[in-house]
Amino acid sequence: MILVVLSAILGLLGLALTGAVFAHNAAGRIAVYGGSLLVCTALLAAGIAALGAEPSRLVLPVGLPWIGAHVRLDSLSGCFLAVIGLGGAGASLYGIGQGRHEHDPQRVLPFYPAFLAGMAMVVIADDAFSFLFAWELMSFASWALVMAHHRAKGTAWAGFVYIVMATFSGLALLLCFGLLAGPAGGYSFDAMRAAPPAAGTEALVFALALLGAGAKAGLVPVHVWLPLAHPAAPSHVSALMSGVMTKVALYGFLRIVFELCGPPVWWFGLVVLVLGGITAVLGVLHALMEKDLKRLLAYSTVENIGIVFLGFGLALAFRANGFAVGAALALTAALFHAVNHAAFKSLLFLGAGAVLTATGERDMDRLGGLIHRMPRTAFLMLVGCIAISALPPLNGFVSEWLTFQAILLRAELPQWGLKLAIPAVGALLALAAALAAACFVRAFGIAFLGRPRSRQAADASEVDGWSFAAMAGFATLCLLGGVLPGVVIDALAPVSQALVGAHMPAQLSVPWLTTVPVEASRSSYNGLLLFGFIALSSLIAVTATHRFASRALRRGPAWDCGFPDASPATQYTATSFSQPLRRVFGTLVLRARETVEMPPPGSVAPARIHRSISDPIWDFLYAPVGRAVAFTAGLLNYLQFLTIRRYLGFVFAALVLLLASLAIWQ
Amino acid sequence: MIGDFAPADLAIQGGQMTLVLGLSPLLTGLVRKVKARLQRRRGPPLLQPYRDLRRLLSKDAVLAENASWLFRAAPYLIFAVTWVAAALVPTFATGLLFSWSGDLIAITALLGSARFIQALAAMDIGTSFGGLGASREVMIASLAEPAMLMIAFTVALIVGSTQLSTIAAMLSTGDSGLRVSLALALVALVIVSVAENARIPVDNPATHLELTMVHEAMVLEYSARHLAMIEWAAYLKLLLYISLIGCMFFPFGIVDGPASPERYLGAVGLYIAKLASAGVLLAVFETSIAKMRVFRVPNFLGAALMLGLLGVLLLFVSQGM
Numbered sequence: 005m006i007l008v009v010l011s012a013i014l015g016l017l018g019l020a021l022t023g024a025v026f027a028h029n030a031a032g033r034i035a036v037y038g039g040s041l042l043v044c045t046a047l048l049a050a051g052i053a054a055l056g057a058e059p060s061r062l063v064l065p066v067g068l069p070w071i072g073a074h075v076r077l078d079s080l081s082g083c084f085l086a087v088i089g090l091g092g093a094g095a096s097l098y099g100i101g102q103g104r105h106e107h108d109p110q111r112v113l114p115f116y117p118a119f120l121a122g123m124a125m126v127v128i129a130d131d132a133f134s135f136l137f138a139w140e141l142m143s144f145a146s147w148a149l150v151m152a153h154h155r156a157k158g159t160a161w162a163g164f165v166y167i168v169m170a171t172f173s174g175l176a177l178l179l180c181f182g183l184l185a186g187p188a189g190g191y192s193f194d195a196m197r198a199a200p201p202a203a204g205t206e207a208l209v210f211a212l213a214l215l216g217a218g219a220k221a222g223l224v225p226v227h228v229w230l231p232l233a234h235p236a237a238p239s240h241v242s243a244l245m246s247g248v249m250t251k252v253a254l255y256g257f258l259r260i261v262f263e264l265c266g267p268p269v270w271w272f273g274l275v276v277l278v279l280g281g282i283t284a285v286l287g288v289l290h291a292l293m294e295k296d297l298k299r300l301l302a303y304s305t306v307e308n309i310g311i312v313f314l315g316f317g318l319a320l321a322f323r324a325n326g327f328a329v330g331a332a333l334a335l336t337a338a339l340f341h342a343v344n345h346a347a348f349k350s351l352l353f354l355g356a357g358a359v360l361t362a363t364g365e366r367d368m369d370r371l372g373g374l375i376h377r378m379p380r381t382a383f384l385m386l387v388g389c390i391a392i393s394a395l396p397p398l399n400g401f402v403s404e405w406l407t408f409q410a411i412l413l414r415a416e417l418p419q420w421g422l423k424l425a426i427p428a429v430g431a432l433l434a435l436a437a438a439l440a441a442a443c444f445v446r447a448f449g450i451a452f453l454g455r456p457r458s459r460q461a462a463d464a465s466e467v468d469g470w471s472f473a474a475m476a477g478f479a480t481l482c483l484l485g486g487v488l489p490g491v492v493i494d495a496l497a498p499v500s501q502a503l504v505g506a507h508m509p510a511q512l513s514v515p516w517l518t519t520v521p522v523e524a525s526r527s528s529y530n531g532l533l534l535f536g537f538i539a540l541s542s543l544i545a546v547t548a549t550h551r552f553a554s555r556a557l558r559r560g561p562a563w564d565c566g567f568p569d570a571s572p573a574t575q576y577t578a579t580s581f582s583q584p585l586r587r588v589f590g591t592l593v594l595r596a597r598e599t600v601e602m603p604p605p606g607s608v609a610p611a612r613i614h615r616s617i618s619d620p621i622w623d624f625l626y627a628p629v630g631r632a633v634a635f636t637a638g639l640l641n642y643l644q645f646l647t648i649r650r651y652l653g654f655v656f657a658a659l660v661l662l663l664a665s666l667a668i669w670q
Numbered sequence: 671m672i673g674d675f676a677p678a679d680l681a682i683q684g685g686q687m688t689l690v691l692g693l694s695p696l697l698t699g700l701v702r703k704v705k706a707r708l709q710r711r712r713g714p715p716l717l718q719p720y721r722d723l724r725r726l727l728s729k730d731a732v733l734a735e736n737a738s739w740l741f742r743a744a745p746y747l748i749f750a751v752t753w754v755a756a757a758l759v760p761t762f763a764t765g766l767l768f769s770w771s772g773d774l775i776a777i778t779a780l781l782g783s784a785r786f787i788q789a790l791a792a793m794d795i796g797t798s799f800g801g802l803g804a805s806r807e808v809m810i811a812s813l814a815e816p817a818m819l820m821i822a823f824t825v826a827l828i829v830g831s832t833q834l835s836t837i838a839a840m841l842s843t844g845d846s847g848l849r850v851s852l853a854l855a856l857v858a859l860v861i862v863s864v865a866e867n868a869r870i871p872v873d874n875p876a877t878h879l880e881l882t883m884v885h886e887a888m889v890l891e892y893s894a895r896h897l898a899m900i901e902w903a904a905y906l907k908l909l910l911y912i913s914l915i916g917c918m919f920f921p922f923g924i925v926d927g928p929a930s931p932e933r934y935l936g937a938v939g940l941y942i943a944k945l946a947s948a949g950v951l952l953a954v955f956e957t958s959i960a961k962m963r964v965f966r967v968p969n970f971l972g973a974a975l976m977l978g979l980l981g982v983l984l985l986f987v988s989q990g991m
Binding site for chain 1: 729747794795816827
């Protein structure tokens with residue numbers, strides 16, 4: 005099995021070369037994306053086959069001479085390999101169609117397969133060196149893809165922030181693995197599993213893993229690069245970064261904290277839980293204020309990562325207190341949400357890409373009415389929006405419902421911190437879910453409904469068949485995940501067994517394919533039946549009204565209380581739609597301000613309204629660090645323009661200092 | 671429990687679905703009548719909502735020129751989703767045939783789905799009133815929904831289940847005793863119900879002043895059978911919330927398990943009495959209070975959210991003590 009994955013990764017690297025050589029002709033594009041599609045399908049199959057199978061491992065004679073490269077495919081790797089295969093296959097299919105609109109294919113085609121290869125290598129790596137190498141390959145390739153449209157406004161800044169944060173993430177993980185390996189230098193994961201860190205270093209390992217993996221996943225407060233970098237890349241790459249790369253980061257967190265770090269301490273759970281809850285709410289609030297469609301989706305990724313981390317935190321807290329059943333439920337819910345997010349976020353980014361190609365606009369205030377010009381895309385986007393808003397009967401609801409069930413287990417936890425944090429985080433999750441629905445009503449309603457707000461939106465055209473097929477595939481998965489959640493939950497059982505030593509009860513054997521997290525008298529949910537009931541009742545309603553009541557239909561001008569607006573500019577925009585929410589939530593959290601500037605009486609100047617929002621994390625954490633770096637650099641600038649005598653003096657002083665310290669040491 | 675199947679159960683489930691559908695316009699008619707009497711008006715007859723529905727259903731529908739398929743499909747979807755949600759709430763009997771297919775959280779989310787579609791339909795025509803209604807509706811929902819979930823948490827933590835049938839059965843035995851958290855949850859649920867059903871003081875169901883509208887602004891462009899579906903869904907929603915309050919906080923008289931037809935009839939009678947008294951109380955409440963400004967609503971709903979959270983915290987903290 006591991007050989008299939010390794011050859012798939014080799015294939016991807018070969019495709020990267022193909023992309024570099026044949027970037028400029030159509031055949032090269034089709035070869036790269038078509039090849040990636042095939043390889044990703046193979047990765048998907050291998051990942052699913054690895055779930056529940058015995059781990060297969062191999063040592064390759066590459067990498068550091070005294071270690072070699074260890075690779076291993078177990079249930080956890082398989083789960084995430086399947087996500088990579090799934091997201092990669094969809095994005096590649098979309099690339100076959102939409103890739104032809106790419107202006108600079110030579111900046112995309114070589115890096116795209118390399119990015120996929122890097123992600124696949126991360127999840128099968130079984131020693132610290134291979135892991136970090138793959139991690140950095142993934143970071144570098146995605147950075148190159150972010151910089152593909154390097155002349156577009158804001159891309160350079162996005163790329164800069166991303167590379168800084170990616171370096172930070174790599175550094176944190178490097179130190180983390182250094183601590184795990186210990187002074188003996190046992191860099192293979194087997195050695196780390198055999199010797200978990202001592203009680204003191206454990207906390208440091210946890211903190212570094214949280215920072216390193218969290219920075220890649222988009223956890224607050226190390227999320228700032230994500231809403232800049234994800235939207236800057238070409239849309240199918242955005243889909244991969246949001247839908248898949250963040251999952252690889254989650255994998256890194258799980259591998260280190262749940263497996264290599266040994267048994268958790270209870271406050272690990274508390275920290276992750278609280279950070280997850282804050283991330284969820286902050287992410288969705290930012291998404292609500294955003295009028296750039298792709299940035300909105302990126303912020304919503306931050307929100308969903310928060311929900312997943314919240315589940316991880318619960319699992320850690322339960323596991324630390326020896327409550328394996330609860331840990332299994334929380335972990336399964338989190339993993340399920342990660343898989344779901346891969347499906348619907350990929351769908352939404354691909355849809356946003358279709359809109360971008362059709363209109364050239366990402367600003368929602370210049371879109372509108374696309375449901376008429378792009379009916380198929382609009383329908384699929386609607387499916388994605390319902391799924392991500394956690395509404396039944398689609399998949400997003402099931403995973404959030406499971407998370408709620410995990411919160412409601414009311415485990416007898418002895419720690420007061422957890423007793424208070426769990427219900428508070430439950431409230432944050434509920435708030436995030438409700439705000440997400442508001443956010444996606446706004447996103448879909450402004451971009452796809454109403455009347456077109458610009459010429460470009462009025463002249464948009466529908467996507468090609470390939471891209472449509474990619475989106476339709478993800479939409480189907482959103483529905484299937486919602487009506488048949490038992491399939492996914494049962495597939496995740498070996499992963500949760502491996503990580504927390506228990507798994508949820510088998511779901512597919514419950515009558516009517518009902519989902520029962522703990523026991524039937526406690527809670528159950530059946531998406532299939534609900535979907536059937538809704539379909540049946542709407543059918544009854546439609547048939548009855550059309551059979552027994554009037555079925556006549558006339559078209560006329562809009563009523564609008566008797567004063568129809570002549571201009572589409574009178575519609576609500578994305579900014580005006582979120583104004584009530586900005587006033588309710590934004591004034592406190594995002595320091596949203598609105599000032600109205602009235603001209604003096606008699607003046608014919610227009611009145612103006614100014615609004616401002618700011619990210620508290622950026623202002624209080626990053627801006628001071630940036631200022632400190634600039635200040636230090638300014639001081640050190642003095643060293644740049646010295647005479648040769650002084651430089652020689654410094655060299656001499658350094659030498660003396662070193663010799664002196666050596667002498668003192670001995 | 672799951673998968674048990676008996677023809678009698680099917681009849682009871684079907685009976686409940688028909689009952690809620692048939693009774694809901696009457697409940698709204700009652701509220702309107704009582705409100706009118708309290709204002710010293712004679713008011714429309716009790717059966718007026720049925721007549722309204724019949725009148726709307728027999729008219730030709732007029733659609734705005736740029737209405738999309740979503741606008742046409744939305745009324746049926748809203749109606750269907752609300753009806754399914756209403757059918758999942760125990761009214762006169764617990765343990766209905768399909769009651770295990772959705773719990774209290776799922777019912778909340780189903781209503782969320784209906785609202786999602788409703789808000790989108792409001793934005794479809796591209797008028798400023800539609801956007802205004804949708805924008806305010808999601809603002810209200812973004813506080814009401816978490817408050818509702820907190821109420822669900824409170825009850826679920828006391829009973830150890832989110833299934834409404836189990837909750838009603840457990841609470842009707844009175845084993846849980848009198849709890850502070852339950853009282854907090856009841857107050858929160860009343861506030862949420864008032865907001866969710868677009869009643870005074872959050873919204874005015876009888877408003878004719880466009881700028882104060884929330885729900886009415888969203889359905890402004892609808893006519894004929896489409897409007898009938900939406901109105902009926904709104905009637906159902908009011909009935910759903912009252913049934914919810916009934917089965918969680920006043921569960922006496924609900925039939926638990928198989929019983930004789932006479933007992934079922936008695937339970938239905940008691941249920942109708944509960945509905946009627948809730949309707950009268952709602953009318954009195956609405957008459958005695960003034961409508962709020964839109965930006966006062968968050969404070970009102972925030973209170974519900976905080977009450978719910980307080981109830982949950984009390985339960986978490988008191989465990990093991």
